[in-house]
Amino acid sequence: MHNAAARRWFLRTAVIFTLLATLLTLTASSAFADGWQQPSGITSQARNMHNLYKLVVVMGLVVFVAVEGALLLFIFKYKKRGDDLPPQIHGNNLLEIIWTTIPIVIVLILFVFSFRSLINVDKDAKPADLTVEVQGFQFQWAFTYHANDLGAKSDPNSTSTFTITGTAANEPTVVIPVGEPVEFSLTSNDVIHSFYVRDFLYKLDVIPGRNNRFVVTARETGTFTGQCAELCGLNHSLMRFHLQVVTRDEFDAFIQKNAKPAKAAAAPAR
Numbered sequence: 239m240h241n242a243a244a245r246r247w248f249l250r251t252a253v254i255f256t257l258l259a260t261l262l263t264l265t266a267s268s269a270f271a272d273g274w275q276q277p278s279g280i281t282s283q284a285r286n287m288h289n290l291y292k293l294v295v296v297m298g299l300v301v302f303v304a305v306e307g308a309l310l311l312f313i314f315k316y317k318k319r320g321d322d323l324p325p326q327i328h329g330n331n332l333l334e335i336i337w338t339t340i341p342i343v344i345v346l347i348l349f350v351f352s353f354r355s356l357i358n359v360d361k362d363a364k365p366a367d368l369t370v371e372v373q374g375f376q377f378q379w380a381f382t383y384h385a386n387d388l389g390a391k392s393d394p395n396s397t398s399t400f401t402i403t404g405t406a407a408n409e410p411t412v413v414i415p416v417g418e419p420v421e422f423s424l425t426s427n428d429v430i431h432s433f434y435v436r437d438f439l440y441k442l443d444v445i446p447g448r449n450n451r452f453v454v455t456a457r458e459t460g461t462f463t464g465q466c467a468e469l470c471g472l473n474h475s476l477m478r479f480h481l482q483v484v485t486r487d488e489f490d491a492f493i494q495k496n497a498k499p500a501k502a503a504a505a506p507a508r
């Protein structure tokens with residue numbers, strides 16, 4: 239009789255454990271099948287943010303497993319076994335210290351790492367950084383390059399400039415060199431837009447009367463997509479654009495090709 243009860247208990251525990259383990263494995267494997275549910279980003283700044291995100295996810299998982307594990311443990315360990323009242327306990331200093339300290343430590347860790355990421359992401363541009371002027375308008379983008387503000391190969395004496403203006407039918411491509419800090423300088427002359435490139439893991443509002451700026455250093459070449467991320471009117475959805483990250487040589491060739499005198503005089507569309 240005693241043996242039969244022990245076997246039943248063992249079987250039940252084994253079944254519950256197997257079910258939980260299967261569930262956990264399925265959840266974790268599908269959750270992380272496609273990376274971390276977040277693209278890792280193509281810029282130093284994005285990777286920094288992505289690492290912070292991973293840290294938060296791991297900490298969240300540890301808390302989740304610890305809390306749910308304790309919950310299950312206590313449900314089974316202290317389930318009702320008769321009508322007698324269990325021992326009644328009031329207060330426990332050690333427990334209170336533990337459950338006050340752990341959250342404080344978690345918040346401190348998150349604060350330090352978030353602050354470090356924030357400083358890294360919000361770094362100001364250096365004078366030597368390449369600048370791309372971005373103008374948002376209803377309903378597209380214009381990207382302006384200045385020959386005297388092209389980073390490593392600027393021509394300080396040149397006033398040459400050219401603008402790539404997008405239309406809904408002809409989505410523009412903004413080109414930047416890989417491995418160099420690039421400042422995006424954002425302005426709008428009508429309504430609020432938002433400059434968003436998914437693989438930057440970053441977006442910034444484009445506000446009339448203001449000049450918002452951010453700096454990124456791309457870490458890989460390729461073509462990526464961007465769009466306006468602030469509902470700005472009826473044709474907001476047409477405000478798509480492309481971002482091409484190329485080598486320095488390809489970037490210089492791109493500048494050469496576009497900075498022709500005929501195009502040099504082109505003004506922003508609006």
Ligand SMILES: [Cu+2]
Binds near residue numbers: 431432469470477
């Ligand atoms: Cu928009």
